[in-house]
Amino acid sequence: MRTPLMAAAFAVCALPLQALDLGKMTDEERAIFRAEVRAFLIEQPEVLVEAFNVLEQQQAANQVSADATMVQVNAQDIFDDGYSWVGGNPEGDITLVEFVDYRCGYCRKAHDEVKELVESDGNIRIIVKEFPILGEASTASSRFAIAVKQKLGDAAYEAANDALIRLRSDVNQVTLRRLASSLGFDAAEVLDHMDSDEVSREILQTRQLAQRLQISGTPTFVMQDEMLRGYLPLEAMRQLVDAKRG
Incomplete structure (x- = not known):
């Protein structure tokens, strides 16, 4: 079950990258944030699988694009x-x-x-x-x-x-x-x-x-x-x- 603090943590994650500044958190807030993220990933590991799948798809697409460019240059x-x-x-x-x-x-x-x-x-x-x-x-x-x-x-x-x-x-x-x-x-x-x-x-x-x-x-x-x-x-x-x- 997602706790209120966990929900807040993921709300923060959804913010633009520049809005998420761990350096501005207190040590206690940073520790709590990291603990909640870790707990969430342990409870729902399928999120990691999904993330890795998305990463692989992005890498494959990037490789195809890079290959096409190399073929064109060396045609x-x-x-x-x-x-x-x-x-x-x-x-x-x-x-x-x-x-x-x-x-x-x-x-x-x-x-x-x-x-x-x-x-x-x-x-x-x-x-x-x-x-x-x-x-x-x-x-x-x-x-x-x-x-x-x-x-x-x-x-x-x-x-x-x-x-x-x-x-x-x-x-x-x-x-x-x-x-x-x-x-x-x-x-x-x-x-x-x-x-x-x-x-x-x-x-x-x-x-x-x-x-x-x-x-x-x-x-x-x-x-x-x-x-x-x-x-x-x-x-x-x-x-x-x-x-x-x-």
């Missing part, structure tokens, strides 16, 4: 950097960008679903950005994929991307040479190019872009003006595509 590097692989429908009305790490479990989970989304829709442009963040095996995988793209072209890159995301063995010179041969590539040409400045430059540029976008995990997607941080099931992705089309 050229996100959607038309001149080096990232572009697939799907190049003239599609929806562009989906994925920052991927081949050793990331959720990237592997998302791979076939993203592929299904793009193929079944038919009007989505997909861009893949190599973003190795999980150690040496991740970096070697991305270097291999980029070397394939730079030396052998987009079709070869798509095949390498698909093979690398499914690769479960250790990533080293032996397995990559074997993988290149299995895909019909000139293994020596690809492996010799992996440590080139051109490959290093592409990885560095993508890392710098990810830093500007405050991306620290994979998969991270950009769909039109919106950043999607983390794995999303296929149906959720389809719903977002529909929403973007209005």
Whole structure:
């Protein structure tokens, strides 16, 4: 039951912030006020839950707004950097960008679903950005994929991307040479190019872009003006595509 003093305390809380000046209270009034607030929250903890829910909603809304601004500022590097692989429908009305790490479990989970989304829709442009963040095996995988793209072209890159995301063995010179041969590539040409400045430059540029976008995990997607941080099931992705089309 709310006491008269408690009611008075919350009436004070409802006043404009400048009207609530604890510094002008006596020590006794301040102690009573704090005790009543504490008692109220203990008796009705759902108020705290409600407050935390409101805070989370506000933070989520702020993040969406901040993400949209970052996407707008970095649009050229996100959607038309001149080096990232572009697939799907190049003239599609929806562009989906994925920052991927081949050793990331959720990237592997998302791979076939993203592929299904793009193929079944038919009007989505997909861009893949190599973003190795999980150690040496991740970096070697991305270097291999980029070397394939730079030396052998987009079709070869798509095949390498698909093979690398499914690769479960250790990533080293032996397995990559074997993988290149299995895909019909000139293994020596690809492996010799992996440590080139051109490959290093592409990885560095993508890392710098990810830093500007405050991306620290994979998969991270950009769909039109919106950043999607983390794995999303296929149906959720389809719903977002529909929403973007209005």
